[in-house]
Amino acid sequence: MAAVLGMTLLFRDLFLTSLLTGEWVTSRLDCVSKCYWQMNCSSLFYSVHAQKCWLVPDVYGDSQMDAVPDGMMYFAWSHVTCDNGYTWNRRLNLCYKLDKTQVTWNLAATTCETDNGHLIRVDNADKNEFLTTLAETKGKHIWMDGSDEQQDGIWVWSNGSKINQYFWDINQPAVGDTIQNCLMIRSSGEVNRRWHDARCTTQLAFVCQLPMSENVSNCW
Numbered sequence: 391m392a393a394v395l396g397m398t399l400l401f402r403d404l405f406l407t408s409l410l411t412g413e414w415v416t417s418r419l420d421c422v423s424k425c426y427w428q429m430n431c432s433s434l435f436y437s438v439h440a441q442k443c444w445l446v447p448d449v450y451g452d453s454q455m456d457a458v459p460d461g462m463m464y465f466a467w468s469h470v471t472c473d474n475g476y477t478w479n480r481r482l483n484l485c486y487k488l489d490k491t492q493v494t495w496n497l498a499a500t501t502c503e504t505d506n507g508h509l510i511r512v513d514n515a516d517k518n519e520f521l522t523t524l525a526e527t528k529g530k531h532i533w534m535d536g537s538d539e540q541q542d543g544i545w546v547w548s549n550g551s552k553i554n555q556y557f558w559d560i561n562q563p564a565v566g567d568t569i570q571n572c573l574m575i576r577s578s579g580e581v582n583r584r585w586h587d588a589r590c591t592t593q594l595a596f597v598c599q600l601p602m603s604e605n606v607s608n609c610w
């Protein structure tokens with residue numbers, strides 16, 4: 391069963407290494423319980439026949455699930471305020487959605503607002519690592535929140551508050567540049583230092599983020 395799963399995941403470019411070390415469990419509940427206590431577990435595979443459990447740090451969409459072998463069950467943590475195509479990252483308590491449609495920064499921001507959210511705010515190192523990995527695995531440069539449109543060199547979130555922590559790439563941002571005013575993360579480059587300022591009219595994929603309410607969760 392593990393070999394089948396491994397092939398499936400390799401093909402789909404998912405988190406293969408974390409899945410190879412499936413562990414024996416006594417029941418499905420046992421598997422869910424292990425996931426619950428491990429904060430970087432966002433979902434799990436459970437084999438009824440083998441009574442094995444694979445803990446996964448990410449959540450797979452429906453379109454990725456067609457190759458799950460028979461007898462393998464899949465469960466993902468969900469959050470009551472994170473639905474409508476959004477995915478909940480449990481460790482970061484982040485509700486996010488990647489949109490691969492390539493659009494300008496302004497259109498990306500407006501699209502997120504339509505969902506009552508905003509472009510993703512990378513306000514700590516863990517979140518930066520998360521978005522770096524996402525951009526890399528999807529092979530997409532990604533728009534995120536943040537611009538210095540109002541005052542060159544003063545970077546603010548779209549709610550007007552100042553950005554306090556930066557993860558700029560080498561030679562970024564362009565100093566004294568009044569043309570490159572929007573924040574993006576590149577799909578490759580320096581480890582966890584891939585922020586670039588770019589022309590806001592550039593067309594890129596983007597990630598939206600929804601505000602979270604109280605911490606209520608379910609495993610389905």
Ligand SMILES: [Ca+2]
Binds near residue numbers: 539542543566569570
């Ligand atoms: Ca600028």
